[in-house]
Amino acid sequence: MNTSSSKIILCIGSIYVETNYLELETGGKDELAGGKEYQSASWEMRPAGSAVNVATQLVALGCKVKLIGKRGRDEMGQKLCSLLEGRGVDSSHLVVSKEVQTSVDTGVVFKHNGNNIQLVSGGANGSLCYSDIINQSLDLDNVGAVYLGGMAKQHALITDYPKLISFFNEKGIKVFLDHGRIPVDFSEEKRQLILTSIGLVDGYFPNEEEICAVTKTNRLTEAVGRIMEIGVKLVIVKQGGNGCTVATPNKIVHIPGRKVEVLNTVGAGDAFNAGFISEYQGGKSPEDSARFANATAAKRVGSKKYFIGLNL
Ligand SMILES: Nc1ncnc2c1ncn2[C@@H]1O[C@H](COP(=O)(O)OP(=O)(O)OP(=O)(O)O)[C@@H](O)[C@H]1O
Ligand SMILES: [Mg+2]
Structure with missing residues (x-):
């Protein structure tokens, strides 16, 4: 089934080359010591970042997608x-700059418990700014929606988020936002920027912890x-295995999650976002789009593979 709109969905955000060392032998410890060499069983390399994950999943769902990020x-x-x-994402x-290094994220995943350490480097993502985005030569008449991923970590862009969202609003393009995890040391100024941005979008996709952090409340x-x-x-509030809650001005509805054997929860939120946007842009109701999003994310969670063509 492919109900996606024929218009382009534009995904904007951080982009990484992610390399993970899998099943690293650390003698049962959750730390690495200086001067030692550690052996892992295998490694994997993939493109990463919320906008990349959503773009990849949208492509797998048969949508037309463009990606803007900086390298x-x-x-x-x-x-x-x-x-x-290689994953079908154009x-x-x-944006290409010789002033910055491409952002990389290297992880080690411990054999004894699956915990990981991530090392991040390269200044490209941190330098993505408003003019980089709006100066891209894209025919915006063909863009039906914009997905903005990972705002909370985009240090140069965060102050211009309200301006960026307004830019698309004025062109009649729908904007969907998932700002991602709020760091514990987040400033009040940045929290206010997030609230202002949320007020301008057509769809907001936090998880339970994030919506509570941004509103400074404990109850959903x-x-x-x-x-x-x-x-x-x-x-739409994502609630892990419990599914999600859909709130519109008239009602709040809980949509239970699909029962699935959990193999890998990485990227579940992004798979959910893509599933929701593809259906919603295809004219489905918020509740039906959320059911499809739960199913898309459940397939992600129940698979070791990252992105799957879905036949739901
Ligand atoms: N254990 C699970 N069983 C079934 N579905 C799940 C499970 N975990 C997650 N999902 C699905 O994935 C969606 C998103 O997961 P989650 O609530 O963890 O979002 P998130 O915290 O934004 O994820 P991420 O860490 O990827 O950003 C859920 O709303 C649900 O549909
Ligand atoms: Mg998330």
């Missing part, structure tokens, strides 16, 4: 393009109430 004019940047193309709208119903008060028309 360096370096070998890792070229590698990132080939990894994206890399021709990435109160958090959703505060967000609806600032004028948002559609809030």
Whole structure:
């Protein structure tokens, strides 16, 4: 089934080359010591970042997608393009700069418990800014929706988020936002920027912890109430194995999650976002889109593979 709209869905956000060392032997410890060499059983390399994950899943669902992010004019940047193309994501709208290094994320995953350590480097993502995005030569008449992923970590862009969302609003393009995890040391100024941005979007996709952090409340119903008060028309709160809650100005509905054997929860939220947007843009109701999103994410969670063509 493919009910996706024929218009382009534009995904904007951080883009990484992610390399993971799997089943690292650390003698049962959750730490690495200086001067030692550690052996892992195997490694994997993939393109990563919320916008990349959503773009990849949307492509798998049969949607037309464009991706905007920033990379360096370096070998890792070229590698990132080939990894994206390998997953069917067009890399021709990435901003390329010789001033920055492509962002990389290298993880080690411990054999004894599956915990991981991530090492991040490269300045490309942190330098993505408003003018980088709006100066991309894209025919916006063909863009039906924009997905903005990972706002909370985009240090250069965060202050211009309200301006960026307004730019698309003025062109009649729907905007969906998932700002991602709120760091514990987040400033009040940034929290206010997030609230202002949420007030401008057509759909807001936090998880339970994130909506509580951004509204400074402990209870979901109160958090959703505060967000609806600032004028948002559609809030979908992701709740892991419990599914999600869909809030519109008229009602709040809980949609239970699918029962699935959990193999890998990485990227569940992004798979959910993509499933929701593809259906919603195809004209489905928020509740039906959320059911499909739960099913898309459950397939992700129940698979060791990252992105799957779905036949639901
Ligand atoms: N154990 C599970 N069983 C079934 N479905 C699940 C499970 N975990 C997650 N999901 C599905 O994935 C969706 C998103 O997961 P979650 O609530 O963890 O979002 P998230 O915290 O934003 O994820 P991420 O860490 O990927 O950003 C859920 O709403 C649900 O549909
Ligand atoms: Mg998430």
